[in-house]
Amino acid sequence: MSMAIPVRKFDAVIVGAGGAGLRAALQLSEAGLKTAVLSKVFPTRSHTVAAQGGVSASLGNSEPDHWHWHMYDTVKGSDWLGDQDAIEFMCREAPNVVVELEHFGMPFDRNADGTIYQRPFGGHMSNFGEKPVRRACAAADRTGHAMLHALYQRNVRANTQFFVEWMALDLVRDAEGNVQGVVAMEMETSEIYVFQAKATLFATGGAGRIYASSTNAFINTGDGLGMAARAGIPLEDMEFWQFHPTGVAGAGVLITEGVRGEGGILRNAQGERFMERYAPNAKDLASRDVVSRAMVTEINEGRGCGPNKDHVLLDITHLDPEVIMSKLPGIREISIKFAGVDPIKAPIPVVPTCHYQMGGIPTNYKGEVVVDGNTVKGFYAAGEVACASVHGANRLGTNSLLDLLVFGKSSGNSMIDFIKTAPKDLPELHKADVERSVARVERLNNQKNGSNVHEARDAMQRTMQAHCGVFRFKDMLAKGVEKILEVEKMVQTTEIADKSKTFNTARIEALELENLIEVAKATMISANARTESRGAHVRDDAADTPENPNGRDDQNWLKHTLWHRDGNRLDYKAVNMKPLTVETIALKTRSY
């Protein structure tokens, strides 16, 4: 392969046009910097569009609230694995970025006094954990759609330059490890280009497609994580995956927690409101990991519903149909289309479903990527692909959309500062990484007698689902590691029959699988090593003892995991327990 790869030059390259990428792009475009935003799909098709319930901010529009309470809830929700500097930063910034979003044109629902409507959500409490508080700012149950469109629209106004249906393939780093941009493929033509820039941001979203059943879109294939891992960047806390309590049984499509915020109740086969037993205070609005585990326990103990006793029911039949129609219209639509029930009349069958990755590319609260205590020059990450870490071992609902706004903006600002001080001319392009990326595509194009993409993906998804789910077992994890390394071998030899250069989605899926497998390995290997239970990661061999309540072992495991692709090596770093201005939120046993 010759090196006739064309190079396009920018001040900044942003990979991803979901909430995080668009929020960052706005900062850069409005600062007048030459910015390219790449996306596999038209921006408003990014999966942020599917977010339903709300975006958190302590606006206090219907009752007293404070960012410090929000911070407390987030630290507690994270099971103390979140970094308290980043959490303070996010919760303090929340009211600003949400008000700003309103100014951008976001069609929030309104209270009678004209302020932004807020609803209760799981784990969000007033006065340091006392009782549920209305903190989730919402546009019906289409908050993500409204937000993504508003951000896209604001970018149209700012003349942001988009490269739509371009897939980034690999990161380009120079000999010192500084980031120079990405290699990317135009999907329509299969042409490969280098996008060189002073600053590069990954905002590629989640990777829920490593599991067989997920609330995530087809395109959520962890490309940013795969690219980072191949370029030698470790991935942080990948064992922590949130299983959302209420995916539609069988379909995986999400039913927002906002349904429970509006008064929805979970019931088992006996019609019992079982959450009263597991979380006497917060009940159905306990943190997601707690609710998901309660549901699986009910099902495992034979109190599941339906002919196979394999799900529970989410009941809103007692709510005023008017409330359902005005506050939860999208949910009603989903329930009718995917569960075949009108929730005004009958409860919705639900089951915990893979939803959100708490881990990701290690960053600080400025969006700078940090490895071994040093920032990687020119490299930034924000949104679900990043690990700041504000969500720790378990994310609170509505904190992700907030994360996109806060860290999208802060990373944009950091990039502006960096670009301003960088030399005017771009340095010479470091070709080794470009060649490596091109070779990867060539391998795929020329593979003979290889494995089947669909079969390899299927094997990966089934392995993750069976070996690394809501409850985790020592032996299953160990076997899971072996199996996933077997699957990796299949992925290394995938073959496609379709050689067309025009919009070749078979090739794209094969390339996506090469990213997914990195995420799957990171997850399984990190989970196998963490021999405690914390947040969303719960193991049978980490028992509830007086020293380690709920199986959480702060003595040995109050630390972030870092998985390195090279040799599947793991190392660890301390959790930042020191907030920016307030006092540390001290370790406590978590109960709701």
Added chain:
Amino acid sequence: MSMQTVKFRIYRYDPDKDAKPYMQDISVEVDPSTERKLLDALVKLKVVDESLSFRRSCREGVCGSDAMNINGKNGLACITDIDTLKQPIEVRPLPGLPVIRDLIVDMTQFFKQYHSIKPYVINDTPAPDRERLQSQEDRKELDGLYECILCACCSTSCPSFWWNPDKFVGPAGLLAAYRFIADTRDTATNERLDNLEDPYRLFRCHTIMNCVDVCPKELNPTKAIGKIKELMLKRVA
């Protein structure tokens, strides 16, 4: 688990190898207990024939990726039930837009029209410290407008858009135009009306209603167009 056969007649065209488009007869087995949507069947088909090309992402009707022409009517594959469709299911790309490959069309013209209506809130008064207030009634005016997912089902079913895709804004763009006119926070109504006061941009709509008929989000572009026309008349009076 008994499998069920689904028969298709699908539009195929790969410019790399096909001199011209053709219809392919093909069938696939689905498990009706879990694979109920047309998109499920297409994804299955792609396992059998990986060269079949179509866009898809959210698989729940919110991203607008998988609009196509299904048995003669535009819709989203991911929310269309297989058992409501006559077989063989005839699947074609959205009409009126250039085909890139199979079911993938070039949407450039569609988005150009969307961008032409300045799809963002314009308000040059200094922003307050807190949110701009909006009454619940005023906010209600945006319902039925802001939910558009830009799937293009409507515009590509509109004869006026087929004939003048470069000049007629089309139902999706006009719905968006009215979304901003109707927003009490937007101060550019006059400018927006000026932008549409043109024999083509707005007035090519002849109220044929195809758009309303196909919108998967049950939105009503015709009504929005009517409201814009009303405002224009009022302005003259």
